[in-house]
Amino acid sequence: MSVLAHGIGAQHDLPLSPFYAFAGAFAALFVSFLALGLLWSSSRFRGDRAGRPLPAAVQRLADARPTRIAVRVLGSAAALLVTLHLLLGPDDPDRNPAPGAVYVLLWVGLVPASLLLGPVWRLFNPLRTVHLLGCRVLGRDPAAGRPLPVRLGLWPAAAGLLAFTWLELVAPDPASTTALLLFLSLYAAVHLAGAARHGAGWFDHADAFEVYSGLLARLSPLGRRPTDRRLVLRSPFNGLDATPQTPGLVATVCVMLGSTAYDGFSDAPSWIVTVQTSPLGRTTAATLGLLGAVALVATLYALCAGATRLISGQLRHPLTVFAHSLVPIALGYLIAHYFTLFVTEGSRTVMVASGTDNPVPPEPPLGPGGVATLQVAAIVLGHVLGVIAAHDRSVRLFPPGRAVAGQLPLLVLMITYTIGGLSLLIA
């Protein structure tokens, strides 16, 4: 069952009241329809050419070698601390800060960090630092290595994300030190080997946490303009629009969406009963549930892409061309599902790490009504942003006559996802 039930955190958010949920769904539909066609007839987003440069001093500070080294040291020190806690600390998430550090501070904390500051995990990633140091010792160029096959794209990252979410949501005992040590050492071994063979570029494509952070950072107001390497403030839409259409992008986003959806329905009593009475055994049943959720999200998306192609004629990559519009939706779900967890368990983890023995987690900062409002707002806003991003992409790609018709399947998909997402919160 879920880590929320058995490893991290004893309290869950209340299920939403149907009133909130349906109000949210109708708001999403209304705004989406308005945005469609009426106000937006030509493409407004300029991708990564957009943005207002930050003052040179800020850029110098951000790019300065000491800053970078400090961040690397910080990331490696944190990783070392977590490993030591896992090796030497008690096998009890109430007393050992390591499980909370991985599942809450890293996994959930990457969301706000990437949203505010951009793809930060690249800088912190301790594996990258280890690889860099290894290359320094051997006198190799860190970037050198066999080129990665283009078709591989983000697929390794999607697999890594699936493995991590499996550990978090399905594994029998996700917060035990054994499970975490095993996963982390296996993960480190795979990625250090990959980097040794293919150079540091491996991490850009294959490291699940870097890709996750990078995709969320597409919605950050802080970006880097590739033409002149300047740090710029830009509209999140422009960052999103510049998401490279790499193979495996759809898979990665579908794993993000599907695993969050699974996290939602794995709380429902009906699903727990299914799992605990399944003749297949709990882990197998839950694994099938997680894979099923990812597959369902992906199938719906593939159907929609097929329909778009049918309606609008030739499109070179019908699957990946709209994949970026799923990123804000995934973000909405992440906020809706993990806000309370992050605030309460995140601070509890810090308290454990600073030496308090088994502290009581703080009260959630919002009452039940506040949390419900935040959840609906996050999901609806995520879908609205997704619809806008997709709309802009379609008016750019399709001839004017077909632009509205061409995105109807996407609109239907977004509505399906919205209703699905909200019914998960009601359930």
Place this chain on the structure above:
Amino acid sequence: MKNLRRRRWLARPGGAAVTVLAAGALVFGASACGGRATTHHKPGTSHEQAVGSVGRLLAADDGSGHRLRQVDAKGAPQVTVAVRRDSEDGWNVRLSVRNFRFTPDSVGGAALLGRGHARLFLDGHPLARVYGSWYHLPDSLVRSSGGGTGLTARLYADDHTAWAVNSTPIQATTSLTTASAQPTAPAPHRPETPRPDTALEIVVSHGKVSPAPGRTEIKKGRIIELRVRSDQADTLHVHGYDKEARLPAGKTVTLTFTADRTGLFEVETHESDLLLTQLVVR
């Protein structure tokens, strides 16, 4: 649903290797996780034992996993226990100790002669740890510990080893029913316990929960009563509220508490790891 995209993955060269690795990780992950991490011990209740140098640490334990620490009979701590029925609820327990001091400040530290705390047991089931000579034992705790009448007080060192003389733990036992000065029988007190606003009756047999687990809506501040019977000895646990009760096999155990926190909370058994119900407190 199982599964279009995964096959497509496998068909991709390069993707396959990664999938195999990921699958390997899943298999290893699944097999490596042994028992569940214990997540529900509150401060000071862990079973870790620091090793102190006082007395002699015996291989024998006290029956609940705490090793005995043997000291000379001369100057050894002593304890007696007396109970008195409370006029409102439960029992007032008095521990009289000699050659012993309650040291709540240093619990968890090394064992020092004549220092530590006491534990109360009801027919062998742990009830409470005591850091002073007086303790109020509520009826609800007696009930949730499976009833029973034999109250034992045993002395422990700061490192949670049990003080012992001649390989016998230093302890005293009294009976809750034959206690002197028992003004009234327990029965008339029943109506005084607050009436629950919601009562749930749950039976676990052969790993099946009936009625099937669902959600129970409760208004914040109301009193909820769980009556649970399991065909196997188990532990009942209410998440979030961190209420626990032992479930002796075949016995109905009642757990009553006030729902004073909002949220969604799971009620489950520990050994069989079954969800019994979810409490929705608004």
